[in-house]
Amino acid sequence: xxxxxxxxxxxxxxxxxxxxxxxxxxxxxxxxxxxxxxxxxxxxxxxxxxxxxxxxxxxxxxxxxxxxxxxxxxxxxxxxxxxxxxxxxxxxxxxxxxxxxxxxxxxxxxxxxxxxxxxxxxxxxxxxxxxxxxxxxxxxxxxxxxxxxxxxxxxxxxxxxxxxxxxxxxxxxxxxxxxxxxxxxxxxxxxxxxxxxxxxxxxxxxxxxxxxxxxxxxxxxxxxxxxxxxxxxxxxxxxxxxxxxxxxxxxxxxxxxxxxxxxxxxxxxxxxx
Amino acid sequence: xxxxxxxxxxxxxxxxxxxxxxxxxxxxxxxxxxxxxxxxxxxxxxxxxxxxxxxxxxxxxxxxxxxxxxxxxxxxxxxxxxxxxxxxxxxxxxxxxxxxxxxxxxxxxxxxxxxxxxxxxxxxxxxxxxxxxxxxxxxxxxxxxxxxxxxxxxxxxxxxxxxxxxxxxxxxxxxxxxxxxxxxxxxxxxxxxxxxxxxxxxxxxxxxxxxxxxxxxxxxxxxxxxxxxxxxxxxxxxxxxxxxxxxxxxxxxxxxxxxxxxxxxxxxxxxxxxxxxxxxxxxxxxxxxxxxxxxxxxxxxxxxxxxxxxxxxxxxxxxxxxxxxxxxxxxxxxxxxxxxxxxxxxxxxxxxxxxxxxxxxxxxxxxxxxxxxxxxxxxxxxxxxxxxxxxxxxxxxxxxxxxxx
Numbered sequence: 001x002x003x004x005x006x007x008x009x010x011x012x013x014x015x016x017x018x019x020x021x022x023x024x025x026x027x028x029x030x031x032x033x034x035x036x037x038x039x040x041x042x043x044x045x046x047x048x049x050x051x052x053x054x055x056x057x058x059x060x061x062x063x064x065x066x067x068x069x070x071x072x073x074x075x076x077x078x079x080x081x082x083x084x085x086x087x088x089x090x091x092x093x094x095x096x097x098x099x100x101x102x103x104x105x106x107x108x109x110x111x112x113x114x115x116x117x118x119x120x121x122x123x124x125x126x127x128x129x130x131x132x133x134x135x136x137x138x139x140x141x142x143x144x145x146x147x148x149x150x151x152x153x154x155x156x157x158x159x160x161x162x163x164x165x166x167x168x169x170x171x172x173x174x175x176x177x178x179x180x181x182x183x184x185x186x187x188x189x190x191x192x193x194x195x196x197x198x199x200x201x202x203x204x205x206x207x208x209x210x211x212x213x214x215x216x217x218x219x220x221x222x223x224x225x226x227x228x229x230x231x232x233x234x235x236x237x238x239x240x241x242x243x244x245x246x247x248x249x250x251x252x253x254x255x256x257x258x259x260x261x262x263x264x265x266x267x268x269x270x271x272x273x
Numbered sequence: 274x275x276x277x278x279x280x281x282x283x284x285x286x287x288x289x290x291x292x293x294x295x296x297x298x299x300x301x302x303x304x305x306x307x308x309x310x311x312x313x314x315x316x317x318x319x320x321x322x323x324x325x326x327x328x329x330x331x332x333x334x335x336x337x338x339x340x341x342x343x344x345x346x347x348x349x350x351x352x353x354x355x356x357x358x359x360x361x362x363x364x365x366x367x368x369x370x371x372x373x374x375x376x377x378x379x380x381x382x383x384x385x386x387x388x389x390x391x392x393x394x395x396x397x398x399x400x401x402x403x404x405x406x407x408x409x410x411x412x413x414x415x416x417x418x419x420x421x422x423x424x425x426x427x428x429x430x431x432x433x434x435x436x437x438x439x440x441x442x443x444x445x446x447x448x449x450x451x452x453x454x455x456x457x458x459x460x461x462x463x464x465x466x467x468x469x470x471x472x473x474x475x476x477x478x479x480x481x482x483x484x485x486x487x488x489x490x491x492x493x494x495x496x497x498x499x500x501x502x503x504x505x506x507x508x509x510x511x512x513x514x515x516x517x518x519x520x521x522x523x524x525x526x527x528x529x530x531x532x533x534x535x536x537x538x539x540x541x542x543x544x545x546x547x548x549x550x551x552x553x554x555x556x557x558x559x560x561x562x563x564x565x566x567x568x569x570x571x572x573x574x575x576x577x578x579x580x581x582x583x584x585x586x587x588x589x590x591x592x593x594x595x596x597x598x599x600x601x602x603x604x605x606x607x608x609x610x611x612x613x614x615x616x617x618x619x620x621x622x623x624x625x626x627x628x629x630x631x632x633x634x635x636x637x638x639x640x641x642x643x644x645x646x647x648x649x650x651x652x653x654x655x656x657x658x659x660x661x662x663x664x665x666x667x668x669x670x671x672x673x674x675x676x677x678x
Contacts, residue, residue, distance in 0.1 A: 005360040007346065009283075009353045031389040039377045113372040114390060115349040267352040270345070271286070 013263050022117045032124035036099075037131055051135045055091045058198070059084055059139070066204035075206060077235050081143045085234050086203035088140060089165045089226045092133035093172070094194045100125040100173030101180045101190045108273045118266050119259070122177040126170040133162065144234075157233035161226060164251070168222045171255030178262040181273055202227050207243055219246040222254065274361055276442055276473040277324040277347065282356035284317040284342050284497075316342040317353070318497045324475065326361070326441075329468055331484035331505055332477045333512050334494035335642050337531055340477045343494065344368060344444050347475070362441030362473070365391055367448050371431035376420035380411055380430055383419050387434045401437045408459070409433035429456055436463045443467065445476040461487070479587040481509050496529075513585065516626075516643060524644060525567060532637040536568035536607065538578075538629045541645040555652030556661060556668055559616050562593070566631070568607035576602040577632040578611055580644075585624050590667060619668045620649045621661055 022029075041047045059080070066072050067079035074082040100122040104111065107121055137158075144151065180186040201223040202210070210218045218224050225247025231237040317339045324330055332340045345351045346358065348366035373390040374383050384405055388398040398405075406412055409429045419427060432448070445464075464487065468474060478484050484491065484505060491508030493501040501511045525539040543551040546559045554560055564578060579594040593613050595602060605611075629644040630637070651660040654668045661668060 002363065004362075005349070005358075005364065007349060007353065007358040007360070009355050009357065025389075025392070027395045028389040028392075030395075031386045035375055035378060035382070035386055038382070039375060042377060110373050110390065112350065113369045114366060116390060116392070270351045 015263055018263050022119045025120050029120045029124045033128040036128040055136045059087055062204040072205040075237055078147045081147055083204045084140045084143055085230050086227050088136045088230055090201055090203050091136050092129055092165055093169045095132045096126050096129040096169035096173045097176055101176035104177050104181050111273055112270050118269055122173045126173055154233050161229045165226050167255055168251045171258045174258035174262050178265045219243040220250055222247050222251040275323040276326040276361055278359040279320055279322040280357045282317055282320040282353045285313045285315050285354040287313055315497045320499050326473055327471045328490055329474045329488045330490045331488035332492045338494040339497040340494055341446055344446050348444050364442040365438045365440040366444035367435045368446040370428050370448050374419055377418055379418055380415045391438055405433045405437050432460055442473040447478055482586045530639055530641040532639040535633050535638045536566050536573050537639040538631055539567035540565045553648045553650050554618050555650050556621055557652040557654030558618050560618050562613040564611045566609045570607045572604055573607055573633050574604050575634045576605050579630045581628045583626050622649055622651050624648055
């Protein structure tokens with residue numbers, strides 16, 4: 001006999017229990033991710049090509065502004081390669097945050113009619129978004145071959161970097177999802193923040209170009225540390241550990257607080273969504 | 274041991290807007306709270322119940338009685354505002370057919386997706402896949418996107434998945450009224466099979482005859498309060514007699530209505546074609562239904578009135594909607610009299626009721642259940658002098674003849 005389900009209006013949220021329940025619904029998370037990917041790319045005429053076109057446009061735009069017009073210092077790395085290495089993390093992050101933000105509201109038909117741990121919705125967005133990351137990685141590897149850029153074993157550090165960017169995206173995605181339920185204003189705020197973020201993150205320029213006094217501001221951006229991580233793995237550009245650690249700490253705080261906030265919101269979701 | 278224990282459960286909503294929406298609303302909410310407190314209404318008030326393992330319970334009551342809210346609390350979609358529920362055993366709910374179907378995905382994908390949403394693991398679905406497909410009878414359409422399914426096929430697929438859930442407790446909300454007759458029969462059989470396997474089932478339905486055949490016990494809710502529990506026959510009896518008492522109250526004075534009240538249906542009467550008020554209607558008689566609207570506004574725009582006609586077991590017979598037959602009335606006076614002409618009244622002998630719903634500018638303005646009741650007596654529908662017997666069917670115009678070869 002399993003443990004009885006107790007629904008008590010006055011009891012608090014048992015966070016480990018809720019997380020365990022989420023984990024038990026892993027199959028649901030995978031199905032939802034599969035659905036998102038399939039639906040996203042089967043409805044349109046050129047299908048998967050869109051996954052390629054979006055990052056290509058960002059790459060060209062950033063490359064043109066920062067590397068052609070402004071001509072920023074890229075540490076001797078081919079500027080296009082430099083920009084693409086920065087975009088890996090950013091492209092994934094922005095996709096997850098924008099998708100996760102609308103995910104609960106978008107699933108309201110579901111949320112109002114059936115019970116499941118609501119956290120699986122933003123988690124599934126973080127998984128289906130990995131496609132975007134994968135696409136940029138493919139572009140990156142093509143460019144590495146094209147420029148015959150020498151890489152060493154450090155390239156395997158990309159794997160922990162990808163894991164980290166997954167959790168950063170997830171943390172921010174969960175926050176945005178919970179906030180959007182409560183305040184629909186985040187529908188409008190998030191795209192603006194993402195647009196700012198695209199230029200505030202060191203995608204087409206390096207962290208070392210940021211003046212000393214502003215460094216702490218930049219390092220609060222969780223993307224800064226992880227983009228530096230990608231460049232360390234690929235080009236051996238030395239990590240600024242202070243920046244990296246602050247970024248990682250911000251990410252951890254965001255993820256944990258996001259989960260707690262979301263789980264506390266969870267029981268009101270069907271009533272307010 | 275009881276499968277479900279409900280102790281002092283309340284569910285309170287704030288009237289009007291949802292509690293949170295945007296920042297401005299949230300601030301005004303907070304401000305109003307300080308200023309004056311709020312107008313709340315209780316969707317459920319102090320519900321106490323114990324449902325035994327293996328019991329089959331039907332929940333009845335008029336719309337807005339809290340039936341669906343109760344199911345939503347039991348299925349953990351929404352939380353009670355006060356009180357506690359303890360559920361012993363696994364639970365699944367089917368509050369709407371086809372929840373979580375994605376129109377772009379194929380039938381096969383949707384079986385997996387929907388199964389996962391209902392809590393089945395991939396392995397479990399793999400195991401039951403054939404049986405689900407078999408039950409639905411949709412082998413040939415498995416690789417077709419469900420957006421191309423007919424509504425009947427949609428229902429079949431959805432119900433087939435739900436029928437394969439192996440939970441101890443099953444909650445059903447008005448889901449038996451869908452699908453074609455043959456499939457309905459199959460579904461009822463499947464439910465009965467589950468009953469025999471000792472499952473606990475709780476269902477909401479307006480179809481009292483279905484509840485009477487399937488359920489053992491009943492729960493009667495009205496206005497969020499528990500009115501009666503007990504054997505299903507007893508509870509249905511209680512409900513029907515309470516409904517009967519409503520008839521004696523003047524329609525305009527009735528409080529059991531929903532909608533924003535911009536305009537209300539203030540009276541409904543039946544007349545013959547010469548304008549004489551009819552106490553009863555004969556089958557085949559030409560009649561008019563006269564509906565009076567009352568509003569504080571001088572003019573009403575986009576008026577959509579709809580009368581739904583039911584027998585007293587809750588079976589719907591037909592609906593009368595000006596939007597379907599004549600188009601929405603773009604403008605009419607606030608104190609309008611609307612007239613519906615029905616040539617050759619098509620119902621056989623029996624007691625019927627009608628629900629009235631009025632939409633103004635696509636907003637629900639008034640909705641009132643059992644706004645009127647009427648009795649139909651046998652009449653000469655076919656103009657042959659032979660009266661149709663008291664049948665359970667509508668009378669339609671037809672003609673038989675012998676075709677010479």
